[in-house]
Amino acid sequence: MAGEPVNVNEFEELARKVLPKIYYDFFSGGAEDQYTLKQNIEAFRRITIRPRILVDVSKIDMSTIILGHKTSAPIIVAPTSSHQLAHPEGEVATARGAAACNVIMGVAFTSTCTMEEVASSCKAVRFIQTFAFKREITANMVQRAERNGFRAIILTADTPRLGRKEADIKNKMIAPPFKNFEGLISTEAVSDKGSNVEAYAAETLDPSFCWKDIAWLKSITKLPILIKGVLTGEDATKAIEAGVAGIIVSNHGARQLDYTPATISVLEEVVHAVQGKVPVLLDGGIRRGTDIFKALALGAKAVLIGRPVIYGLGAKGETGVKQVIEMLKNELERTMALAGCRTVDDITRSHVNTETERLLCRM
């Protein structure tokens, strides 16, 4: 690739060149056969767009409101761990990039900068992501999130234990210090056999956490809870009953259970079960503005972006994060104009054809 990257896939190429192989493998990899990893991308390609012509598109407004927060576009930085392995400034640089683009920043509890450092370094609206951790860890996270102005909790519910990423095992991937755990777990307890990321997870997660425990989480915080990792209508219904404020359709970037479907292919099932009661968000495989458009057409309120943001960070720090988000925003803006949609609310189900519909010869 010559010159400056012109799309987010080219940022991946740049990051692959500058990052040590062990870290690039950690960021890019998926679970086991990586079937789902490929599907997350491929499934978007099977959906086509049904544009409308001769609409006045002289002004395009991509802004939207997510849990009461106005953002410049339906884009959220997905919570991903270990940003200092991509760039020394870590999550602080990522959050500043998100703030510069006026989009919401998801911060993983397994970040390499502390949540306090991220909070004090930028004005971005921030959501904190947690796993079903042991209760004392969750309670500590909640107190600190509230004290530091985080606006929502993302409960990642697809990780009762860690998925198996074979490259990390081969590479003997060593997790960086996750500073938010300081004083909460003994770091010596984390063994160095194989991938110690896995050992970290085993030390902190509570695999017995289940639906009824959401009531407990709600009882210790006033922050809205988004549940991340929903892939079926059944679980979407349970999430509504449990009183969550929003649902994130996600297969964890294909890093947990392999052979789950591409997220975009189960979005409608979830949207139908939710019946508009709470916002439905989606992540997994978003690499183009057209992907965001497709997700919105199938009922998502917004999307989360995982790896492309990390690649931007790895390639160029805060500037790279900003460029990746701006690229996606520009692509979405152009897509909306060319498809005849002035606002995000103008993007409807009739603006896309899914694979099944195409096979039925509607297009």
Ligand SMILES: Cc1cc2nc3c(=O)[nH]c(=O)nc-3n(C[C@H](O)[C@H](O)[C@H](O)COP(=O)(O)O)c2cc1C
């Ligand atoms: C390197 C890496 C680390 C991640 N760490 C977390 C995490 O700590 N918590 C979490 O809920 N999801 C985590 N995720 C999943 C993302 O939040 C998101 O679901 C996924 O990256 C979206 O897919 P995409 O990378 O194709 O955009 C991670 C993903 C990657 C690639």
Ligand SMILES: CCCCC(=O)C(=O)O
């Ligand atoms: C213990 C770190 C978990 C990070 C994670 O969720 C991932 O790598 O997908």
